[in-house]
Amino acid sequence: MKLSVLVNEGPYTHQASDSAYLFTKAALEKGHEIFRVFFYHDGVYNGTRLMVPPQDDRHIQKRWSELAEKHKLDLVVCIAAAQRRGLLDENEAKRQGKDANNIAPGFRISGLGQLIEAGIQAERLVAFGD
Numbered sequence: 233m234k235l236s237v238l239v240n241e242g243p244y245t246h247q248a249s250d251s252a253y254l255f256t257k258a259a260l261e262k263g264h265e266i267f268r269v270f271f272y273h274d275g276v277y278n279g280t281r282l283m284v285p286p287q288d289d290r291h292i293q294k295r296w297s298e299l300a301e302k303h304k305l306d307l308v309v310c311i312a313a314a315q316r317r318g319l320l321d322e323n324e325a326k327r328q329g330k331d332a333n334n335i336a337p338g339f340r341i342s343g344l345g346q347l348i349e350a351g352i353q354a355e356r357l358v359a360f361g362d
Contacts, residue, residue, distance in 0.1 A: 234265045236350035241361030242274035243292035244285070248361030249278055253295055255358065260303050268306040268350040269296075271339075275361060276319050279309045279339035293336045300338035307339045308346045 237256050241248035256266055271278050283293045300307050309319060320328065321335040335341060351357045 236354035238359040239275035242277035252360035281336035297338040
């Protein structure tokens with residue numbers, strides 16, 4: 233089955249981020265295809281490379297980055313939600329006149345059209361968080 237995943241909650245806020253990751257990982261292990269994982273609203277915080285959890289805690293961003301690298305996942309962060317929350321890739325930082333970027337490896341910034349396409353291309357769009 234071809235699936236897409238929508239993550240609307242930030243890491244360490246609610247269970248949604250962990251649940252989305254565990255769902256995605258389990259689906260891949262069962263042989264399902266993940267068309268795209270789209271991060272929206274506070275979910276964009278999953279894609280910051282500046283996250284530094286305590287050493288004995290789970291590192292949610294690192295988990296997503298490693299899963300994306302292993303399975304060639306398309307991790308998309310909504311550009312409007314990201315800009316409002318100060319999450320920028322190199323191109324957006326330059327375009328906005330900022331001196332730094334903070335997007336994590338494996339993530340990319342794009343528009344809501346990517347969410348629409350994810351819903352159209354997948355057999356199921358599974359949402360986590362409000």
